[in-house]
Amino acid sequence: MLELHGGLDDMTKASPAVQPNMNDVILDIRHLKKYYPVYKGVFKKVTGHVKAVDDVSLYVRRGETLGLVGESGCGKTTLGKCIVRLQSPTSGEMRFRYGEGGMRDILSLNAKEGFDVRKKIQIVFQDPYSSLNPVKTIYEAFDEPLRVHRMGSRAQRKEIIAQMLEVVNLRSDYMYRYPHEFSGGQRQRISIARALCIKPELIVCDEPVSALDVSIQAQVLNLMKDLQQQMNLSYVFIAHDLSVVEYMSDRIAVMYLGQVVELATSTSLYRTPRHPYTEALLSAVPTPELDAVRERIVLKGDVPSPINPPSGCRFHPRCSKCQEICRVEMPQLRKVSGTEDHYVACHLADTESVPQEARMEL
Amino acid sequence: MVTKAVKSSLALRNWEKLRRNKLAMIGFCIVAFMILCAVCAPLLTPYSPTDIDLGSRIKPPSLSHPLGTDKLGRDVLSRLLYGARVSILIGLSGALGGAVIGTIIGCISGYFGGWFDKVMLRVSEIFMTFPQIILVLILVVYFGQGLMNLIFIFSISGWPGTYRLVRGKFFSLREENYVEACRAYGIGELSIMFRHILPNTFSPVIVTVTLSTAGYILAESGLSFLGLGVPSGIPTWGNIINSAKAIDVISNNPWLWLPPGLAISLFVLGVNFFGDGLRDVLDPNQ
Numbered sequence: 001m002l003e004l005h006g007g008l009d010d011m012t013k014a015s016p017a018v019q020p021n022m023n024d025v026i027l028d029i030r031h032l033k034k035y036y037p038v039y040k041g042v043f044k045k046v047t048g049h050v051k052a053v054d055d056v057s058l059y060v061r062r063g064e065t066l067g068l069v070g071e072s073g074c075g076k077t078t079l080g081k082c083i084v085r086l087q088s089p090t091s092g093e094m095r096f097r098y099g100e101g102g103m104r105d106i107l108s109l110n111a112k113e114g115f116d117v118r119k120k121i122q123i124v125f126q127d128p129y130s131s132l133n134p135v136k137t138i139y140e141a142f143d144e145p146l147r148v149h150r151m152g153s154r155a156q157r158k159e160i161i162a163q164m165l166e167v168v169n170l171r172s173d174y175m176y177r178y179p180h181e182f183s184g185g186q187r188q189r190i191s192i193a194r195a196l197c198i199k200p201e202l203i204v205c206d207e208p209v210s211a212l213d214v215s216i217q218a219q220v221l222n223l224m225k226d227l228q229q230q231m232n233l234s235y236v237f238i239a240h241d242l243s244v245v246e247y248m249s250d251r252i253a254v255m256y257l258g259q260v261v262e263l264a265t266s267t268s269l270y271r272t273p274r275h276p277y278t279e280a281l282l283s284a285v286p287t288p289e290l291d292a293v294r295e296r297i298v299l300k301g302d303v304p305s306p307i308n309p310p311s312g313c314r315f316h317p318r319c320s321k322c323q324e325i326c327r328v329e330m331p332q333l334r335k336v337s338g339t340e341d342h343y344v345a346c347h348l349a350d351t352e353s354v355p356q357e358a359r360m361e362l
Numbered sequence: 363m364v365t366k367a368v369k370s371s372l373a374l375r376n377w378e379k380l381r382r383n384k385l386a387m388i389g390f391c392i393v394a395f396m397i398l399c400a401v402c403a404p405l406l407t408p409y410s411p412t413d414i415d416l417g418s419r420i421k422p423p424s425l426s427h428p429l430g431t432d433k434l435g436r437d438v439l440s441r442l443l444y445g446a447r448v449s450i451l452i453g454l455s456g457a458l459g460g461a462v463i464g465t466i467i468g469c470i471s472g473y474f475g476g477w478f479d480k481v482m483l484r485v486s487e488i489f490m491t492f493p494q495i496i497l498v499l500i501l502v503v504y505f506g507q508g509l510m511n512l513i514f515i516f517s518i519s520g521w522p523g524t525y526r527l528v529r530g531k532f533f534s535l536r537e538e539n540y541v542e543a544c545r546a547y548g549i550g551e552l553s554i555m556f557r558h559i560l561p562n563t564f565s566p567v568i569v570t571v572t573l574s575t576a577g578y579i580l581a582e583s584g585l586s587f588l589g590l591g592v593p594s595g596i597p598t599w600g601n602i603i604n605s606a607k608a609i610d611v612i613s614n615n616p617w618l619w620l621p622p623g624l625a626i627s628l629f630v631l632g633v634n635f636f637g638d639g640l641r642d643v644l645d646p647n648q
Contacts, residue, residue, distance in 0.1 A: 084546050118548035131539035135561040141540075144557075145547035191543075198547065 024061040026234050027083065027121075027202055028103060032056045032092035034078050038307055048307045052078040053089070054258035057333070060202065062097075065228065065235040067249030067266065069242060069281070073303060075258040076238045080204040083236060084123045085114070096120065096202075119149050122195035126207040128187035132179035138165070138190060139175040145198050164193040168223060185216035189223065196227065202234045210241060221248060242285045246270055251341070254278045257306055257314045260333060264342040274336055274344040276319045313347065321348055379643045386639020392632030396625070400446035409437035411444040411597045423617050430617040432605055442621050445597040448509065450629070452592070453579035456516025457571045463517060464524025465560070465567060471525070472532025473555045479529070486522035494519055498581065502590050509592055512585070516578050524570055531563040565644030572637035576630040583626055599626050 033056075035049035053075045060066045068076045081087040083094070085106070095103040098120050106117050125131040133141055139161060146157045162172035168189040179187060188208060195203055205224070209217040221244065227233060239245045245252055245266070252269050254262040254277065262275040273279045280297040299318045304310050310317050316326040325347050334351035336342040344351060380386055399406060409427075415435035423430045429438035471479040489497065501515040535541065536559060544554045579599070585591030586600025587607075594601055599622040606612050606619030 081542075086542050086545055115548045118546060121546075123543065123546050125539040125543070127539060131543060133538075133540040133558055133562070136558070144544075144549060144553070148547065148549055194543070 025059045025103070026062045026097045027058075027060040027236075028093075028095045029056060029058045029083070030093040030095075032079070032082060032094060033090045034075075034082055034087060035090045051258050051306050051309060053082065054306075054309070055092075056255075056258070056260050058253055058260065058263070060234050060236060062201070062234055063228070063232045064250040065237050065248050067245040067252035068236060068238045068255060069240060069245050069252060070255035071240065071281075071303060073306070074255045075306075076240075076255055077206055079255070080123065080206050080236060080238050083202075083204050084121050085118070086123070098201075119198050120200050121202045121204070122198070122200040123204045123206060124188075124191050124195050124208045127211050128184050128191060129211075131191045132187055132194075134179055137176055137178055142175070142194055142197050145194075149198050151198065160197055164197045165190075167196065167227065168193040184212050185220060188212060188216075188220055192220075192224065192227070196231070199231075200233070202236065204236045204238070206238045207240065208237075209244060210239065217244065224248070242281060254281065257303060257309050259314060259345065261315065261346070262342075262344045263333065264336075264339075264344075268339060268342045272342075274342065274349045275315075275346050276321055276348075277315050313345075323348065376643050380639055383639040383642060385635045386643070389632040389635025389637075389639060392628055393636055396446060396629050396632070397450060399443055400450060403440070403443035403447065406443060407437060407440040409440040411436060411440040412595070413437070420615055420618075422615075429621050430615075432602075432618055438602070438617060438621060441597040441602050442599070442625060445599050445602055445622065446625065446629075448592060448596055448598040449579050449582055449600070449626075452509070452512055452516070452582045452598070453575040453577075455513045456520060456578040456582075457574040459513060459517025460520030460574065461524045461567055461571045464521035464526075465528050465563070467521065468525045468528025468563075469532060469555055469560060472529035473536055473551075473559065482525070483529075486525050489519065489522045495581065495584070498585065499590065502585065507590065507593050509596065512582065512592060516581070520574060520578070523574070524567060527566055527570060528563050531566070532559060535559045535562055565640075568644060569637050569641040572633055572640060576633040576637070579626060579630060579633075583622075 032053055033051070034053040035051055037046045038048045038050060039045065040047040056075075056079060058066065068079065070076050078087060082089045089107065092107075093105055094107050096106045096117060097103050098106075098117055104113075106114070109117060132138075139158070142161045142164070143157055146152065146160060151157060152160065158175075161175050165172050165174055170186065170189060170193070174182075179190075182190065188211075192208070208224070209220050212220060224235070225248070228235060235248070237245060237248050239248075249266045252264060252266050253260045254269070254275065256277050262269065262273065262278045264274075269278065270282065273282050277299075280299050283295060283297040297320075301318050304314070304317060311330075312328045313319070313322075313326040313331050316322045319326065329347070331345040331347050333343045333345045334349075336344055337350050380390075413436060415431070417435065418427070418431050419435045420433050421427055421431045421435075427437050427439070429442065431437055432441070467482055471482045497519045498515055501519065502511070505511045505515060541554060541558060544558055549558075582591050582598060583600030583603060586594075586598055587604050589604065591600050592598050594604065602622040603619050603626075611618055
């Protein structure tokens with residue numbers, strides 16, 4: 001298990017027959033849906049559902065970073081919260097590798113097992129200011145999770161906390177301070193340390209740097225990469241900043257209106273985006289070159305309502321290449337011909353006929 | 363004990379902040395002085411507040427009776443000092459009782475929401491549609507006069523304010539990321555409610571308690587003045603003023619009603635100053 005950033009290498013080497021190598025997969029999501037009911041009127045009748053996450057299938061391998069990108073409201077955060085089980089999905093399967101038993105469906109665990117899994121999957125939030133309790137010192141904030149998960153005696157726990165603060169480059173005696181005594185970047189590092197202190201294997205990072213200024217962003221991102229190597233962590237990295245995602249991720253899933261429209265290694269995605277939405281997103285990333293000739297694709301209209309998404313391909317009302325089939329039939333995520341690990345949900349892309357999930361069967 | 367040291371350091375810092383607030387310190391000194399006097403009453407006056415001395419009725423202030431005597435010959439200073447005990451006790455206990463009830467119901471209501479929240483919200487609205495004094499009058503008639511009854515009545519008529527405050531805070535705080543982080547750790551709901559969210563609501567509750575203490579002292583005086591408060595045998599500030607119902611007492615014997623009136627005003631003023639200062643100091647956004 002020393003494969004750290006090996007996602008990309010592994011993909012190119014692995015033979016198509018065994019791909020993906022399921023022994024590496026730590027989290028496997030199938031057909032995950034999260035619908036929020038919409039109530040109307042005096043009697044609170046359910047008149048519809050906000051389809052925040054609609055039939056998403058993804059997997060995350062040990063030691064890799066899976067980037068989740070998409071514009072606001074596309075369901076990235078909801079998906080992230082479902083993974084940490086802060087939200088319970090409406091339907092779908094979520095299997096996680098833990099204990100001796102191999103992959104287990106963590107949505108149907110009993111209370112005791114569910115509690116144990118909480119130790120393995122942690123989350124880092126976007127806003128460093130609201131993610132620490134203003135009335136608790138760092139020590140108090142860290143000690144309780146360690147205590148409820150029975151990780152050592154009082155002295156040992158204190159040792160772990162000191163260690164964790166040093167891991168994120170903070171002085172260990174900062175543990176007696178209150179959150180308001182720290183800057184945004186420091187708080188975010190504290191949040192990372194807090195997520196790490198109970199030794200998780202998967203961390204959902206919900207836009208961990210978008211509230212920080214740019215110089216601090218690099219510092220936090222590099223720290224996260226270092227920690228990933230040291231502890232063989234897997235990240236689900238949610239962001240809307242495409243350059244940040246490219247820097248962090250081994251593979252990237254592009255989301256649009258609750259669905260994954262493209263899934264590829266980050267090199268492949270940035271070099272040859274296949275989905276018109278991804279193309280448009282990438283064309284909006286500023287490049288440092290002065291006279292680079294780039295065509296900016298500006299999307300027409302707004303994101304449609306997730307309560308009543310468009311028929312067929314959800315992107316079709318805004319797509320410049322829209323055909324008749326796009327209005328009628330919803331495209332499946334399929335592998336792009338001639339690539340190793342590039343999936344796209346678009347009728348117009350040159351894809352193989354087998355849907356993605358069929359390939360993922362064990 | 364690491365946590366203890368830490369807690370006291372937060373308290374210490376708040377105390378330092380409070381000390382720099384002049385008005386709050388003036389209020390604190392007034393309140394502290396009056397409470398001290400009330401506690402040390404036996405040392406400050408040789409007379410019992412209930413000793414009747416018909417030989418010296420309605421005497422103006424003199425060396426032996428610094429604030430004079432009332433129509434039954436009781437020493438007004440003694441009555442004032444001993445009365446302070448009862449008045450302050452009623453004010454504080456009433457405010458605390460209401461705050462405790464309101465906080466507990468507010469926690470549960472705000473954290474879990476659902477039908478309990480809906481029912482309690484309506485109940486609190488019913489309580490709030492009555493003017494509190496009328497509600498108290500009805501309850502006094504129902505439960506009867508008495509010290510404990512009055513405290514109980516103040517508690518159950520005063521909870522809606524704190525309830526709504528705590529409930530509102532819980533509604534916004536339960537969505538905070540640190541609460542979600544606690545859930546992600548698998549920390550229990552009760553611990554999240556009472557150990558993580560509740561401390562964040564303490565500062566407005568403390569401010570409410572101080573300010574409503576003043577309100578209840580006034581209410582007690584008012585009720586006692588009307589003869590509906592504490593039984594007239596027990597000296598309270600309101601009961602002392604009660605004697606000033608007659609117009610000739612007001613014009614001829616000011617020593618009977620002026621000292622308790624001043625004591626009430628001063629104490630309420632001090633408590634309000636202190637409460638306002640506390641509000642500034644405990645504002646979590648600083």
